[in-house]
Each structure stands twice: as C-alpha cells, then as structure tokens.
Amino acid sequence: MDILLLLKAALLGVVEGLTEFLPVSSTGHLILTGQLIGFTGDRAKLFEIVIQGAAILAVVWEYRHRFGKVAMGLTRDVHARRFVSNLAIAFMPLAVLGLLFNKAIKANLFNAYTVAGAFIVGGIIILLVENKPRIARVHEVEDMTALDALKLGIAQAFGLIPGMSRSGSTIIGGMLFGLSRKAATEFSFFLAVPTLVAATFYSLYKERHLLAAADAGMWIVGAITAFISAFICVRWLIRFVSTHDFKPFAWYRIVFGLVVLATALTGWVDWHA
Numbered sequence: 001m002d003i004l005l006l007l008k009a010a011l012l013g014v015v016e017g018l019t020e021f022l023p024v025s026s027t028g029h030l031i032l033t034g035q036l037i038g039f040t041g042d043r044a045k046l047f048e049i050v051i052q053g054a055a056i057l058a059v060v061w062e063y064r065h066r067f068g069k070v071a072m073g074l075t076r077d078v079h080a081r082r083f084v085s086n087l088a089i090a091f092m093p094l095a096v097l098g099l100l101f102n103k104a105i106k107a108n109l110f111n112a113y114t115v116a117g118a119f120i121v122g123g124i125i126i127l128l129v130e131n132k133p134r135i136a137r138v139h140e141v142e143d144m145t146a147l148d149a150l151k152l153g154i155a156q157a158f159g160l161i162p163g164m165s166r167s168g169s170t171i172i173g174g175m176l177f178g179l180s181r182k183a184a185t186e187f188s189f190f191l192a193v194p195t196l197v198a199a200t201f202y203s204l205y206k207e208r209h210l211l212a213a214a215d216a217g218m219w220i221v222g223a224i225t226a227f228i229s230a231f232i233c234v235r236w237l238i239r240f241v242s243t244h245d246f247k248p249f250a251w252y253r254i255v256f257g258l259v260v261l262a263t264a265l266t267g268w269v270d271w272h273a
Contacts, residue, residue: 028119043210047219094195114162120258
C-alpha cells in the first residue's frame with residue numbers, strides 16, 4: 001500500500017469537503033492542489049469525481065429529515081412539489097450548458113491562469129453584491145418561485161468556469177435576485193445534490209474504463225475525509241451566514257488569485273496546465 005498516495009488522497013478529500021460548499025471554488029482548489037502535490041492526469045480526475053460524490057452525501061445526511069419530509073409529501077404537499085420543481089428548474093441551465101461545453105471548458109480553461117483570474121473576478125463580484133443595499137423578499141427556500149429558481153440556475157451555470165465556484169455563483173446570485181443570505185445558502189446546498197449527483201454518475205460512466213480495484217483504498221480514504229470535512233463545513237456555514245457576510249471569502253479569493261498569478265508569472269511555482 002502506497003502511504004504517500006493515501007496521504008495525498010486524504011489531503012484532496014479535505015480540500016474538496018471544505019471548499020465544495022463555500023464560495024471559493026472546489027474545482028479551482030483541487031486543480032491547484034493536485035498540481036502542487038503531483039497528483040494529476042486521468043486517474044486524478046476520476047478520484048475527484050469519487051470524493052465529490054462523498055461530499056454530496058454530507059448534505060444529504062445533514063438535511064436527511066427535510067429530504068425525507070419532501071419525499072413523503074410529494075403526492076399531497078404543495079410545498080414539497082414546489083421544492084422539487086424548483087430544484088429541477090434550477091438544475092437545467094447548468095446541465096444543458098455542461099453537456100454542450102464541458103469538453104471545451106476542460107480543454108481550454110483548466111489551468112492556473114484561468115483559475116486565478118476567476119478567483120479574483122469572483123471575489124470582486126462578492127464585494128460588489130455585499131456592498132449593494134438590498135432588502136430580501138425571500139427568506140425561506142420554500143417561498144421561492146419558479147422564476148427565482150430559474151435565475152439561480154442561470155447563476156449556478158457560471159460555476160462551470162473553474163475557479164468561479166458553483167456554490168458561490170448560486171449564493172451570490174440568489175442574494176442579488178432577492179433571497180436572504182440564509183435562503184440562498186441553503187438552496188445552494190439543496191441544488192448541489194441533483195447537480196453533483198448527475199455530474200458524478202455521468203462522469204463515472206464516461207470514465208468507467210479507468211475504474212480499478214487497486215485504487216479502492218485511495219478512493220475510500222478520500223471519500224471519508226471529504227464526507228467528514230464537508231459535513232463540518234455545511235454545519236459551520238449555516239451558523240456563519242446568520243451573523244456574517246461573505247466579504248472574508250471575497251478577500252480570500254482575491255489574495256489567493258493574486259498569489260497564484262504572481263508565482264506563475266515569476267516562475268516560483270510551475271503551474272503546468
């Protein structure tokens with residue numbers, strides 16, 4: 001058993017779990033971390049798919065009672081049907097655009113310069129939205145309309161750009177369109193389930209030729225660390241947004257992006273594409 005490989009798997013699992021639901025881009029962090037520790041290529045991409053699925057399980061577990069209530073009430077509860085309908089509507093823009101442009105995005109945008117630029121731009125957008133006076137008209141996810149869901153789905157689609165952040169695009173888009181910070185954050189959690197489950201199974205099917213029993217230990221370690229860190233992060237973030245704004249994440253994104261650009265331009269770090 002390769003102990004160093006397992007340590008890399010554990011590190012990437014923690015990175016995935018801590019960044020998947022924060023407005024800081026898990027994809028961007030995984031790309032950069034993978035390059036720094038020398039874990040790249042098709043095998044690494046498949047591993048990232050596995051730990052992404054584990055992170056989603058943390059949301060399902062944290063909100064298991066809510067999801068169970070929705071499932072039980074689909075035939076008789078109008079709120080449950082609206083909730084599922086809104087998730088379906090919000091899921092479609094990213095699904096369609098992802099199918100159309102996924103290959104082009106991976107071929108042209110999965111590099112340090114794009115990630116760094118998206119980090120900086122995303123951070124500036126967060127600051128602009130947080131500094132804009134606004135009054136929330138939607139305080140609970142259940143009160144969202146189909147149009148609200150469509151707008152958030154379009155916002156989520158910007159997360160296809162590596163470094164922009166799926167959750168960040170959804171949360172900040174939701175706040176811009178009239179949702180409270182808590183409602184936008186929770187909806188980004190819920191929307192992550194169909195979005196990332198679909199992406200995980202689609203990617204596993206496409207990359208099934210890479211599946212190997214010898215990698216099982218690496219997958220298990222990465223999945224466990226991703227689940228635990230994602231579970232902690234989801235619980236913490238809901239408490240955080242009740243009393244704080246997202247400006248700290250914005251400044252983190254800007255500084256992080258500038259550091260990556262500086263190290264790339266000076267040659268201090270070989271951020272190969």
